Amino acid sequence: MTDRTFKVAVLGASGYTGADFVRLASRHPRLEIAGLGANAKAGQNMSDIWPHFLPLRPLPVLQPAEEIDLEAMDVVVGCLPHGASAEILSRIEGPRIIDLSADFRLRSAETYADWYGGPHPAPALLPDAVYGLSEFARDRLPSARIAACPGCYPTAALLALLPGLMADMIAPRNISIMALSGVTGAGRAAKEANLFAEVAEAVHPYGLGGHRHMPEIEQELSAAARAAVTVSFVPHLIPMNRGELETITVELAPGRSAQELRGAMVDRYEDEPFVHVLPEGTAPATRMVRGSNHAVLNVFADRVPGRAIIVAAIDNLVKGSSGQALQNLNLMLGLPETMGLEQGPLFP
Incomplete structure (x- = not known):
């Protein structure tokens, strides 16, 4: 296990899954949130959109995805709608990718086209994707370039x-x-x-x-x-x-x-x-x-x-989305699987 800090960019950070990933990752001891993408909310702070971020450590200002130096990141987390996600992520060459959309979940581009109403935006990347149901993908995620996080x-x-x-x-x-x-x-x-x-x-x-x-x-x-x-x-x-x-x-x-x-x-x-x-x-x-x-x-x-x-x-939003994404990130980077996810359920 390495002791380095990893730079992470989150695209679609102003949505529910993006914000919950940022909430979890902001307390992760080995992650630096180095880029936050959100086109409609560009120029704003996370705390402008989500008041619960006010007490947390400072975060980058929201930017359009194309203005973030994604190649400088260790990991890019896509919390974007299907189609838009693969179109942006397919341009990345260096970083590991964790995608929360549906774009890399189905192994067949033809099945994707049947269910999502159009051709797959990056079919050449499908063989690089590991279906990231963490408990059943533990042996394949460390070497994966793309983790396709399951739907909730x-x-x-x-x-x-x-x-x-x-x-x-x-x-x-x-x-x-x-x-x-x-x-x-x-x-x-x-x-x-x-x-x-x-x-x-x-x-x-x-x-x-x-x-x-x-x-x-x-x-x-x-x-x-x-x-x-x-x-x-x-x-x-x-x-x-x-x-x-x-x-x-x-x-x-x-x-x-x-x-x-x-x-x-x-x-x-x-x-x-x-x-x-x-x-x-x-x-x-x-x-x-x-x-x-x-x-x-x-x-x-x-x-x-x-x-x-x-x-x-x-x-x-957690095990069904952003929490599982962080669990997959830990597995991909050789970090303890539970890191950043130790908090217990909230009740009542």
């Missing part, structure tokens, strides 16, 4: 499902994911559907039958199952700022039980610093992880024979 919904779903599929305890069919997410998952851009009066005291589904996280989930589940996996995935927007809860029903492999599936998950995550299987019978809740990089999981027997229910909770 896939993070929870994959943490819940991969151990069972890899141990042949879950059948690779009839997987149904019902997901609930806070409003920050929709980004900070002004949208009528996200106004307080539109989301308060209400829950509604969206992306029915065609949410863009579906091919990402299926890509990783299929690799784990060594067979094509198609999932039913229904996301819902709920009236809270942070948090994500997924209730997943699965068909067990012949002869397997929910108790055995839970045991496999306990074994897989026993030594993980951020992923925890709760005591038997305890249901995960978003209040258990709010503001932290932790994920909580559990398994329950369904009343339908041969089926089980898996429940997962994460903070969509």
